[in-house]
Amino acid sequence: MRIETLSTFPQMFDAVMSLSMMRIAQEKGLLDFTAHDLRDWTCDRHRTTDDDPYGGGQGLVMKCEPIFAAYDDIVARAVPDTRPCTIFMSPGGTPFTERLACSLARADHLLFVCGHYEGIDERAYTLADRVVSLGDYVVSSGELAALVVIDAVVRKVPGVLGGAASALDESFSDGFDGLLEHPHYTRPASFRGMEVPEVLLSGNHAAIAQWRREQSLKRTRELRPDLLYRAHPRGKDGGFISSLPDGAFKEAEPLS
Numbered sequence: 122m123r124i125e126t127l128s129t130f131p132q133m134f135d136a137v138m139s140l141s142m143m144r145i146a147q148e149k150g151l152l153d154f155t156a157h158d159l160r161d162w163t164c165d166r167h168r169t170t171d172d173d174p175y176g177g178g179q180g181l182v183m184k185c186e187p188i189f190a191a192y193d194d195i196v197a198r199a200v201p202d203t204r205p206c207t208i209f210m211s212p213g214g215t216p217f218t219e220r221l222a223c224s225l226a227r228a229d230h231l232l233f234v235c236g237h238y239e240g241i242d243e244r245a246y247t248l249a250d251r252v253v254s255l256g257d258y259v260v261s262s263g264e265l266a267a268l269v270v271i272d273a274v275v276r277k278v279p280g281v282l283g284g285a286a287s288a289l290d291e292s293f294s295d296g297f298d299g300l301l302e303h304p305h306y307t308r309p310a311s312f313r314g315m316e317v318p319e320v321l322l323s324g325n326h327a328a329i330a331q332w333r334r335e336q337s338l339k340r341t342r343e344l345r346p347d348l349l350y351r352a353h354p355r356g357k358d359g360g361f362i363s364s365l366p367d368g369a370f371k372e373a374e375p376l377s
Contacts, residue, residue: 122228122278123153125205126267127191128235129170129183131156133264143272146281159183162190171238180239188234188245195232205232206250209241210266212259214252217270219299221253225270226277233271235263299352301345303336335361 126134134156137143146152160168164186171181196204206228215221225231234245246252255266275281306317320332338358341348342365349362 122151122226122275123155123203123205123230124233124271124275125155125157125195125231126233126235126264126271127157127159127188127195128233128262128264128267129159129237130262130264131158133262134268137268137272142276142281146275146278149280151278151280152275157191157195159187159191162187162194174239178239182239183236183241183245185242185245188241189248192232192234192248199230203230205230207232207234207248208267208270209234209246209249209252210236210254210263210270211241211246211252212254212257214254217253217255217273219273222270222273223277225274231271231274233263233267235267237262237264298355299348300337300341301348303333303340334358338362339365 134154138147138154138156143152143154147154159170163169169184170187171183174180174182192207199205206225208225208231210233234241234248253266253270255269260266306321310317310322318332320328323329334355338349338361341352342362354362
């Protein structure tokens with residue numbers, strides 16, 4: 122997979138892309154990553170990428186000319202017939218989900234255009250194949266948002282994670298039917314009065330699998346009940362969910 126980013130602060134990608142899973146993916150030849158500096162496509166001596174908004178208002182708006190120029194160059198250098206799927210990060214985009222991560226992981230070439238300042242000139246969005254949002258909040262730069270999406274996508278690429286089933290056995294994945302993952306424990310078995318559940322020490326794989334499934338359902342019911350409506354229940358799931366006490370889930374109260 123080839124991933125490219127276009128932003129005014131490409132250095133923000135250095136640390137994450139050179140460590141852990143991202144570094145390994147590149148060393149294995151499974152990921153080809155390039156962070157482009159949008160200022161390389163400016164035409165003035167100040168390398169200007171933003172300007173005052175028409176109509177007045179707060180902040181600066183990223184100019185469309187360097188974005189179009191960069192896009193044209195990046196597409197022209199791409200392997201024939203592999204035009205990148207171009208993704209703009211914006212609060213107004215489609216909410217990012219595990220399903221979307223899986224879809225993007227099937228692409229050969231992704232290009233992330235990262236906004237900054239007050240926003241991006243609306244005309245630049247005509248280049249977008251997808252506009253993606255991390256959620257109902259605003260961060261200071263599109264680089265941060267793009268890093269989250271890139272991480273979620275790259276871990277889906279076959280061969281990146283250690284085990285073939287690693288990406289399946291995670292929260293929201295098909296392996297968990299869209300539910301939250303069960304709790305995890307490791308050594309020691311007892312710590313400060315907190316014990317590892319006995320079933321996990323029993324060696325009974327069927328009982329362990331049932332416990333994990335029930336804990337996944339319980340945790341989802343308590344923390345993200347909305348996910349249950351989109352989940353794929355199995356045989357005894359309905360009876361177990363019905364046995365759970367009501368009122369376990371409480372929305373966080375706003376800070377005063």
